[in-house]
Amino acid sequence: MQQILVVQSSARQNGSLSREYTANLVAKLQAQHPEAKVVTRDIGANPVPHLDETLLNGWMKPADQQTDADRAADARSNELVDELLASDIVVIGSPMYNFGITSTLKAWFDHVLRAGRTFKYTETGPVGLTPDRKVYIVASRGGRHQGSPLDHQQPYITTAFGFIGIQDLTFIHVEGQAMGEEEAGKGRAEADKALSELAA
Ligand SMILES: Cc1cc2nc3c(=O)[nH]c(=O)nc-3n(C[C@H](O)[C@H](O)[C@H](O)COP(=O)(O)O)c2cc1C
Numbered sequence: 001m002q003q004i005l006v007v008q009s010s011a012r013q014n015g016s017l018s019r020e021y022t023a024n025l026v027a028k029l030q031a032q033h034p035e036a037k038v039v040t041r042d043i044g045a046n047p048v049p050h051l052d053e054t055l056l057n058g059w060m061k062p063a064d065q066q067t068d069a070d071r072a073a074d075a076r077s078n079e080l081v082d083e084l085l086a087s088d089i090v091v092i093g094s095p096m097y098n099f100g101i102t103s104t105l106k107a108w109f110d111h112v113l114r115a116g117r118t119f120k121y122t123e124t125g126p127v128g129l130t131p132d133r134k135v136y137i138v139a140s141r142g143g144r145h146q147g148s149p150l151d152h153q154q155p156y157i158t159t160a161f162g163f164i165g166i167q168d169l170t171f172i173h174v175e176g177q178a179m180g181e182e183e184a185g186k187g188r189a190e191a192d193k194a195l196s197e198l199a200a
Helices: 017-032 053-060 068-085 103-112 154-164 181-199
Strands: 003-008 037-042 089-095 119-122 125-128 134-140 169-174
Touching: 003 017, 017 089, 017 134, 017 169, 017 181, 037 068, 053 068, 068 103, 125 154, 134 154, 154 169, 169 181
Parallel strands: 003 037, 003 089, 089 134, 134 169
Antiparallel strands: 119 125
């Protein structure tokens, strides 16, 4: 075990449940793997750039036609892919915003779902190139959405990681946080239980 990558995508630093529960989870993982280095990518605080023409040039234009800006955008993007590939365990803090993931997490996926690096096109369709690894996702939600057709968070994350070859996902749900004190407490108790079972 060499590296644990933590991707935080809540827009808030204070009162964020995804940050709180990912921190608890990471503490447990560190106790299990004291030798592992923890790398945090806080895209809630420091969003990665959206895809733009410069970056697409960096990815797709022949090298001799690229500008310095194209190459710099490509290098920044490669850093995110390298960070993912170098990590044995990935922990994602994912609040549900408007039924899906945050736009900051979507932008991160836009960088790491990369042709030629994490997947490739073949005659029979795209194939993942990323060796499988453990991914934990703390999904915090105001409502309760597990199994609901309104949940575009868990299915998207599952599809995106599956597309590049990562299948070993565990979701920890912190739900019901905008449904009153009792439901919020129940949602936290369920998340606490899920975390304690993980550590067992
Ligand atoms: C802009 C915004 C949109 C949200 N949209 C949803 C939603 O569609 N469904 C839901 O259940 N909760 C929604 N919520 C509630 C959050 O998922 C909930 O507050 C969660 O705890 C946020 O994660 P955090 O505590 O890590 O910041 C939304 C919150 C914000 C700020």
